[in-house]
Amino acid sequence: MKALLIRGGRVVDPASGLDAKRDVLLREGKVAAVENPGQIRAADAEVCDAKGLVVAPGLVDIHVHLREPGQGYKETIATGTAAAAAGGFTSVCAMPNTVPVNDAPETTRWMQAFERKASAHVFPIAAATRGSMGEALTDYAALKEAGAVAVTDDGKPILDDAMMLEALRSAAVLDLPVIQHAEDTRLTGGCSMNAGALAFRLGLRGMSVEAESNLVERDLELLKQVKNGHLHVAHLSTRKALDAVRAARRAGLHVTCEVTPHHFALTEERVGLYDTNAKMNPPLRAESDRAAMVEGLLDGTVDAVATDHAPHAAHEKEQEFDRAPNGITGLETALGLAISILHIRHKVPLAGVLALLSSRPAQAMGLKRGTLAPGAAGDVVAFDPADKWVFRAAESRSKSKNTPFDGWELQGRVRLTVSEGRVVFRR
Amino acid sequence: MVEIRRPSRKARKFSAPSLFQLPIHPGSAISAGDFSVAQVRQILLAADALEREDPLRRARRLAKRRVALLFYEASTRTRTSFELAAKALGADTTLVSSLSSSIEKGESLRDTGITLKALGAECIILRSPYSGAPYLLAQATGLPVLNAGDGMAEHPSQALLDLRTILQLRGIRAAAVNERCLRGITLTICGDILHSRVARSNALLLTKLGAKVIFCGPEKLLPENATEIGPGISIERDFEVALRRSQMVMMLRIQAERLAGLKIDLDDYRSRYQANAERIAACAPKAPVLHPGPIIRGMEITSEVADGPRSAIAAQVANGVPIRMALLARALKGGRR
Ligand SMILES: [Zn+2]
DSSP states (O other): OOOEEEEEEEEEEGGGTEEEEEEEEEETTEEEEEESTTOOOOTTSEEEEOTTOEEEEOEEEEEEOOOTTTOTTTOOHHHHHHHHHHTTEEEEEEOSOSSSOSOSHHHHHHHHSGGGOOSSEEEEOEESBGGGOSSSBOOHHHHHHHTOOOEEOTTSOOOOHHHHHHHHHHHHHTTOOEEEOOOOTTSOTTOOEESSHHHHHHTOOEEOHHHHHHHHHHHHHHHHTSTTOOEEEOSOOOHHHHHHHHHHHHTTOOEEEEEOHHHHHOOGGGGTTTOGGGOOSSOOOOHHHHHHHHHHHHHTOOOEEOOOBOOOOHHHHSSOTTTSOSOOOOTTTHHHHIIIIIIIITOOOHHHHHHHHTHHHHHHTTOSOSOOOTTSBOOEEEEEEEEEEEOOGGGOSSSOOOOTTTTOEEEEEEEEEEETTEEEEEO | OOOOOOOOTTTOOOSSOOGGGSOOOTTOBOOGGGOOHHHHHHHHHHHHHHHHSOHHHHTTTTTTOEEEEEESSOOSHHHHHHHHHHHHTTOEEEEEETTSSOSOTTOOHHHHHHHHHHTTOSEEEEEESSTTHHHHHHHHHOSOEEEEEETTTBOHHHHHHHHHHHHHHHTOOGGGOSTTTTTTOEEEEESOOTTOHHHHHHHHHHHHTTOEEEEEOOGGGSOGGGGGGSTTEEEOSOHHHHHHTOSEEEEOOOOGGGOTTOOOOHHHHHHHHOBOHHHHHHHOTTOOEEOOSOOOBTTTBOHHHHTSTTBOHHHHHHHHHHHHHHHHHHHTTOSOO
16 A cells, blocks of 8 residues: 655644644554654655645544445445545444344454445444343453444333343443433334424424433433443433533543534424424434533533434435434534534634544544554544535435435535545545 | 424525425415415305305316325215315315225335326325325425325314304304404313314414414323414313303314323313313303314213204314315315415
């Protein structure tokens, strides 16, 4: 593989506190050097001009649904990671709700095989219980050995107290986080949007804030009983649950959490006239909850912006609201939304935004990614932070186009993505 | 107040306009909240005119126009009334029902709509158990869609015929319909508000014309935020208090098929919310009693009241055909403009 010299950019590496003009040399899939402009001599390297661009660690998305094995009509590992690369992501954590469920080492290995033609590094997250049925734990040691970085039954919660406690205990021994999809499904039967006046007006059943916060609070109680336990709350969406996480963190518990771009960018109003591209789980919430997500991102309570990229075929989404599946795509809009909303509107320093998209999620999942320190994986994104562009769903690399952001003007556009020293996207 | 945000084509440059961004035919009638007061007046005037018209002349208005009735839920009154209305205007109707074999197993609403259009349907009347389904059908076909009830959401033709009944009871002519014509009238809608599309459509429509609506029912069937769907709507949990403040009352049945595990103590419900002769005589002796049907006698209403002198139920049913003729004529532009 040819060495790559990325020259003249503004290097922002939150993990090392660097924000300055630097040249970056990638060699043999790793960061070989980060030096003052003009200092690096590498005659054999391909040179990439990054003038006017921000050069940052490749982004890390700890919550994506790549749909393989089993649902290649929605997405494949190849198309999903191509979308990731176009969005600046070089690491993605793949959720286990595939067909079959990723609850066995063979599946975990299959997802990481060279034949999948991934454009970003795939870190599988394995099922916490067999078939994600909530009845018996999977073999965490074997799954970790096969490459799993965490366990979850995402899409479903681990509802049973004893089962959740057992999961936390077993995972703690192996230093794996347990990721909870916090939804008390005993309270959300038949629900398809946020509970409230709008749901009443539309004649849709609403998921209450408590359906999320009750389970987060329950999990935090269980976490107290587990030595070295690590709970990660997926796609947090309510102020109440966020407050619980904040308090637990202060009390010294090892709890981390993520927020999706759509939960800080949109409210339930986006449902409009039953637009299923605004249907996801957890649902879009009220403005006060959206504002709380921004607060949590600003004050550090939230560890990561994670997309919950959930591709679905058009024929699945073009149904009555109650019948359509949950989820939207997100890999290609995450950086633009984070810059437009967190950096431009809410004045979060660029390094802070990038930390939420790289170093901090990597740390939450224990991935050795998300930094440009010499010796680190050669994962780089170069983007134009000033470029205002219009996202067009039709041009998405994802196999599915189920996004509520089609036609949105976003600021910050990816120009180059390098995964382990290999250029995987260039615009 | 909650407002539904409509897709705006101006602000966004969609590259792959999803189904949900496509336009809805203006002849559609999907939400009672969509009608302007002027439109309501026009529909009522058209209903009057069509009702009076010589049947032979009337039958030429939509002669040979094709109207499809697509029913995913059982319905007697609404379906028959739409069918009679279409036939009275001379239209050809075809019924596609989930109870017959006409709807292919597993075929999507979108595909069924496209098939009906290809077969020549010019207007589709839809009854669906899913809230919002008429929008999807309208966007998928580009045809005018008349909502014959969608899930828990709306039943606009029912609200219009209820309005016509109320106007008749008060001696208000269609031509006099305006923003203030129902001022001074309070209607209590009592029962299973949560699951009722009739309650939503009536509340949205009647308050446009100056009426006040009181929703009445137990917490489980009537959430506090129900008042936020429009101005002029309030909640009173005590049925007798609500009745004393009302000039009219509309009873709703408990929708057992939509309770989704909700447990209701029926004896307790009856004792608090039933419209029986004693209660009506004591609290609202002059109030007409409406009911959109189907009636569960002995549950939300007794036979004495349902069949009594103040019952407006027969008038409601009778108003179904003229209102639906007007909606069909409007959808197919074959009626009086
Ligand atoms: Zn989830």
